[in-house]
Amino acid sequence: MGSTGAGFGFEVRARLGAGAGRTGVIVTPHGRIATPAFVPVGTAAAVKGATPEQMAALGAQALLANAYHLYLRPGADVVEQAGGLGAFMNWAGPTFTDSGGFQVLSLGAGFKKVLAMDTAGLADDQVIAKRSERLAAVDEDGVTFRSHLDGSRHRFTPEVSMGVQHRLGADIIFAFDECTTLMNTRSYQERSVARTQAWAERCLAEHARLTESRAGLPYQALFGVVQGAQFEDLRRGAARGLVRLAAGGREFDGYGIGGALVKENLAAIVGWVCAELPWAKPRHLLGISEVDDLFAAVAAGADTFDCVAPSRLARHGGVYSADGRYNVTRARFARDFGPLDADCDCQTCAGYSRAYVHHLLRSRELLGYTLATIHNERFTVRLVDSMRAAIESGGAAGFDRLRDRFLSRYFGP
Ligand SMILES: [Zn+2]
Numbered sequence: 091m092g093s094t095g096a097g098f099g100f101e102v103r104a105r106l107g108a109g110a111g112r113t114g115v116i117v118t119p120h121g122r123i124a125t126p127a128f129v130p131v132g133t134a135a136a137v138k139g140a141t142p143e144q145m146a147a148l149g150a151q152a153l154l155a156n157a158y159h160l161y162l163r164p165g166a167d168v169v170e171q172a173g174g175l176g177a178f179m180n181w182a183g184p185t186f187t188d189s190g191g192f193q194v195l196s197l198g199a200g201f202k203k204v205l206a207m208d209t210a211g212l213a214d215d216q217v218i219a220k221r222s223e224r225l226a227a228v229d230e231d232g233v234t235f236r237s238h239l240d241g242s243r244h245r246f247t248p249e250v251s252m253g254v255q256h257r258l259g260a261d262i263i264f265a266f267d268e269c270t271t272l273m274n275t276r277s278y279q280e281r282s283v284a285r286t287q288a289w290a291e292r293c294l295a296e297h298a299r300l301t302e303s304r305a306g307l308p309y310q311a312l313f314g315v316v317q318g319a320q321f322e323d324l325r326r327g328a329a330r331g332l333v334r335l336a337a338g339g340r341e342f343d344g345y346g347i348g349g350a351l352v353k354e355n356l357a358a359i360v361g362w363v364c365a366e367l368p369w370a371k372p373r374h375l376l377g378i379s380e381v382d383d384l385f386a387a388v389a390a391g392a393d394t395f396d397c398v399a400p401s402r403l404a405r406h407g408g409v410y411s412a413d414g415r416y417n418v419t420r421a422r423f424a425r426d427f428g429p430l431d432a433d434c435d436c437q438t439c440a441g442y443s444r445a446y447v448h449h450l451l452r453s454r455e456l457l458g459y460t461l462a463t464i465h466n467e468r469f470t471v472r473l474v475d476s477m478r479a480a481i482e483s484g485g486a487a488g489f490d491r492l493r494d495r496f497l498s499r500y501f502g503p
Contacts, residue, residue: 097309098261098343100372100393107486110364110391113478116344116372118184118261119308120176123151125372125393128379128474129186130400130467134159135169135179138401139459140467142181148436148468149475152261153181154396157254158190162237162244166257174259174308185260186396188376189251189315192269192348194226194235228268230285248292256300256310262374264346265293267315272350279319287331290314290342298338311343313374316363319350325359329366344372347392351378357386364391379470381410381500385493388477400470404462407451410469414500418462423448436468 097119104113116123123129130137130145133156137145145153155175160166172178175185226235232247251266267286270279297312314332318324332342347363360375367373372393378384379397387395400410407419411431418430429439430447438447438461450458473496480492 098311100344100370102369104482104485106389106481106489109389109486110361111389111481111489112391112393113481114372114393116184116262116393118152118311120182120184120261121151123184123394124475124478126388126474126478127151127394128384128470129154129374129394129396130471131155131396131398132179133398134163135175137463137467138405139456139463140401142179144437144460144464145181145467146183148464149471150183150467151471152184152186152394153179154186154188155179155258155260156190156193157187157251157258157263158193158246160187160258161190161254162239166254170257170259176259184262186262186374187255187258187260187264188346188396189255189264189266190246191233191251191264191267191315192376194233194246195228195269228285230288232266232289233268248289249296252293252296252300256297256304259307260310261308262311262313262344263297264374264376265290265312265314265342267317267346267348269349270317270319272319272352274319274350276321279317279321279324283318283324283328283331286315286317287328287335290332291335291337294335294337294340294342298340301340312340313344313346313372314342315346315348315376316367317349320352320355320359322358322362325362326366329363333366333368342371344374346374346376348376353380353383356383357390360387360390360392367391381473382497384470384474385477385497388474388481389489389493395474397470400466401463404466405459407448407462408466409447409462410466412496412499414502418444418448419451420448430462430465431469434465434469435472436465438462438465438468 099117102112102114114125129152130150132153135155169175169178226233234245248266255263266289268282270282316329318328345367374394375387375392377397378395379399407417409418409430412433423444426444442461447461480488
């Protein structure tokens with residue numbers, strides 16, 4: 091086991107052919123994660139609409155919460171006093187927090203992370219809101235931003251993010267990074283990658299200091315985040331830079347792959363980055379859950395994934411099925427008494443009909459959000475679990491068979 095800190099480690103179990111994909115096990119102080127694995131998101135220490143018991147029952151191995159949201163409300167000190175994120179939310183398993191960089195900056199720049207966005211002709215820093223109109227401003231030292239809750243001013247630096255994430259106490263935490271958009275110019279992306287590298291070094295040093303000063307608490311693993319948008323040289327350079335870093339006698343326990351991605355480039359970007367990262371450490375792809383993206387990213391070497399999409403879609407009636415995604419609030423499902431997905435093994439599909447979920451969501455009954463969320467989270471968790479099983483039992487041929495069969499049915503002829 092390639093252990094990097096007491097209670098944390100990662101072990102590769104099976105390789106996907108001769109490529110970068112693999113299965114493995116991440117060991118944390120709160121349990122193991124068999125990879126590849128989908129990690130559902132509970133932004134404010136709750137998966138919207140579902141209890142931790144329901145998340146455990148549907149096979150979630152870990153949950154990811156957001157440092158920015160918890161910092162603003164209820165405050166990292168409240169979560170710390172509760173005994174950390176897992177204890178606060180009554181989740182016994184492994185937890186992740188992201189650094190807050192994406193939220194702070196996306197609120198500031200007024201952009202959303204959208205895959206496959208049409209960026210033709212948009213490579214221009216001016217497309218993004220003028221500095222005075224933004225909620226956040228980036229400088230070399232950190233980011234000053236206004237709360238989306240009450241407009242109050244705050245400042246995140248690498249040291250502040252580490253302090254917040256240490257108080258939240260998740261098993262896996264992320265270095266504070268600058269998340270750019272595809273609309274930023276190449277020269278801006280270059281400056282941003284350099285800034286994220288400098289921030290990564292400061293995060294590592296502060297993490298080492300906090301780890302020493304908080305002896306006796308469960309070890310928290312720190313992942314560095316690789317940015318660089320769609321540029322191969324920037325992505326590879328960013329990954330190499332993070333691998334070289336060691337501050338306070340520590341190096342990163344794993345790596346995150348973040349930032350602007352065009353769907354068509356996803357496999358290439360994950361491939362470039364994973365080629366530069368050490369084989370013996372885990373790699374987390376931030377914010378991905380579309381089925382074809384998950385297959386592409388697993389094949390390219392990513393081990394874990396998180397995304398709000400399964401629960402967010404569910405609340406709007408979007409439902410995954412083996413035959414593709416549909417919206418259960420549409421009129422044609424009003425008298426459809428079959429399950430959301432005949433192939434699904436979740437609690438919702440075991441007992442509830444499309445007609446009932448249709449009725450609940452149209453009536454804005456809270457149970458509708460719960461039932462649809464349980465289904466979508468189970469669908470996504472199970473899909474990635476099936477990739478892991480296919481690699482371990484059938485190798486590259488088994489994985490390819492699963493992918494071809496699944497995607498041809500999901501997207502249709
Ligand atoms: Zn289901």
